Amino acid sequence: xxxxxxLMIVFSAFWLTGCGSSPKDSNTTASAxxxxxxxxxxxxxxxxxxxxxxxxxxxxxxxxxxxxxxxEVTFVSRGDIxxxxxxxxxxxxxxxxxxxxxxxxxxxxxxxxxxxxxxxxQPLLQLEQVEYILEEQKAxxxxxxxxxxxxxxxALLKKNLISEEEFETARLNFRQAELGWKQAxxxxxxxxxxxxxxxxxxxxxxxxxxxxxxxxxxxVVSNLDEKVVKVFVPQDExxxxxxxxxxxxxxxxxxxxxxxxxxxxxxxxxxxxxxTFKVTVGVKDPExxxxxxxxxxxxxxxxxxxxxxxxxxxxxxxESDRTYFFTLQRRKAVRMELQKGYExxxxxxxxxxxxxxxxxxxxxxxxxKDGSPVKIIERRRYTWQKSVSRHPGGSGARMNASN
Numbered sequence: 001x002x003x004x005x006x007l008m009i010v011f012s013a014f015w016l017t018g019c020g021s022s023p024k025d026s027n028t029t030a031s032a033x034x035x036x037x038x039x040x041x042x043x044x045x046x047x048x049x050x051x052x053x054x055x056x057x058x059x060x061x062x063x064x065x066x067x068x069x070x071x072e073v074t075f076v077s078r079g080d081i082x083x084x085x086x087x088x089x090x091x092x093x094x095x096x097x098x099x100x101x102x103x104x105x106x107x108x109x110x111x112x113x114x115x116x117x118x119x120x121x122q123p124l125l126q127l128e129q130v131e132y133i134l135e136e137q138k139a140x141x142x143x144x145x146x147x148x149x150x151x152x153x154x155a156l157l158k159k160n161l162i163s164e165e166e167f168e169t170a171r172l173n174f175r176q177a178e179l180g181w182k183q184a185x186x187x188x189x190x191x192x193x194x195x196x197x198x199x200x201x202x203x204x205x206x207x208x209x210x211x212x213x214x215x216x217x218x219x220v221v222s223n224l225d226e227k228v229v230k231v232f233v234p235q236d237e238x239x240x241x242x243x244x245x246x247x248x249x250x251x252x253x254x255x256x257x258x259x260x261x262x263x264x265x266x267x268x269x270x271x272x273x274x275x276t277f278k279v280t281v282g283v284k285d286p287e288x289x290x291x292x293x294x295x296x297x298x299x300x301x302x303x304x305x306x307x308x309x310x311x312x313x314x315x316x317x318x319e320s321d322r323t324y325f326f327t328l329q330r331r332k333a334v335r336m337e338l339q340k341g342y343e344x345x346x347x348x349x350x351x352x353x354x355x356x357x358x359x360x361x362x363x364x365x366x367x368x369k370d371g372s373p374v375k376i377i378e379r380r381r382y383t384w385q386k387s388v389s390r391h392p393g394g395s396g397a398r399m400n401a402s403n
Contacts, residue, residue: 070377075357075385078310079308081308081349082342083304091228092227093292094227099193099217100214101218105132107211111126120198125206126191127191132188139181139183142181147177152170193219203220227290228264228282232279233300238266243264243265244262247300249299254290262282265280266280310384312347312362316338317365322338323337335370
């Protein structure tokens with residue numbers, strides 16, 4: 001019995017000793033073991049780096065260099081650029097006629113439609129002729145009658161059988177009948193309406209069966225071979241303009257086309273109300289791409305700088321009243337404020353001290369800063385550039401033509 005009691009006491013003491021350790025002590029031991037295990041893991045290679053607290057990749061000695069921005073470039077080139085006086089007006093022709101009939105009648109036939117090219121004196125429209133044929137025949141009979149009377153009076157006058165007064169009456173009657181017959185012939189001929197000029201039918205306003213009067217407009221015909229633009233220039237510019245001075249014509253309908261022109265006429269009269277004078281500019285359009293009535297821009301060339309440095313307007317950045325662009329040096333962007341000379345719709349003259357062939361950013365420049373690293377993904381060549389030289393900053397890039 002005593003042995004059993006001793007065994008029970010020993011077992012109870014052992015059990016109490018095992019349950020006496022707290023959970024906190026157990027967790028602390030586990031955390032220490034985990035930390036020791038983590039500390040034994042091999043460190044990664046230093047050149048790969050990691051991420052800092054802001055999520056940026058770290059290099060072996062700190063943050064890595066920023067990535068290069070992709071850009072497209074062209075090059076500073078030499079060429080000619082002009083100073084313009086710019087005006088907007090509608091395109092006209094030197095010859096545009098509205099065609100009316102000289103007589104009244106019913107439309108019997110139409111020979112042309114809008115868009116038809118016509119020759120001078122080509123028939124356009126036919127009126128019914130029956131009434132005018134009868135009038136011509138009636139006038140012819142009267143003419144023959146009065147002619148016979150006149151011939152008889154002339155013979156009688158030679159024999160002194162009639163007076164001078166009677167002879168003069170017969171002569172005037174004959175003359176009046178002759179004119180009446182010619183008028184009837186003319187009216188009959190006028191039943192066929194003809195084009196007074198060579199050109200293109202721009203408008204037809206009547207149909208077969210219509211009753212027309214001499215006040216009824218029938219057609220509009222324009223000679224498209226002689227296009228002009230009439231602009232009104234401030235009087236202060238008169239000394240800068242002269243006949244045959246060159247011009248350029250542009251239209252938003254044909255944005256990639258430029259048409260040559262020249263000053264045909266300069267009005268010597270100043271409008272006292274507007275203070276302007278009229279200048280008529282001829283337009284060369286051999287392929288007939290421009291249409292009469294089209295709204296165009298006219299650039300009157302008053303001066304030209306030749307073989308000067310040029311860059312495209314696509315490269316420019318506008319900030320308030322200043323203009324900037326980016327060149328490249330050693331694959332880094334260099335911001336420059338533009339010193340501008342003449343300009344046109346596509347390009348601008350650069351007065352900055354640059355050399356031909358210097359790379360200029362034309363796409364991707366809005367996100368650049370001075371000194372930003374860049375990567376050239378494409379080279380552009382514009383149609384107005386005479387030549388594009390290679391530059392070390394753009395080696396390995398492609399060259400594409402661009403308008």
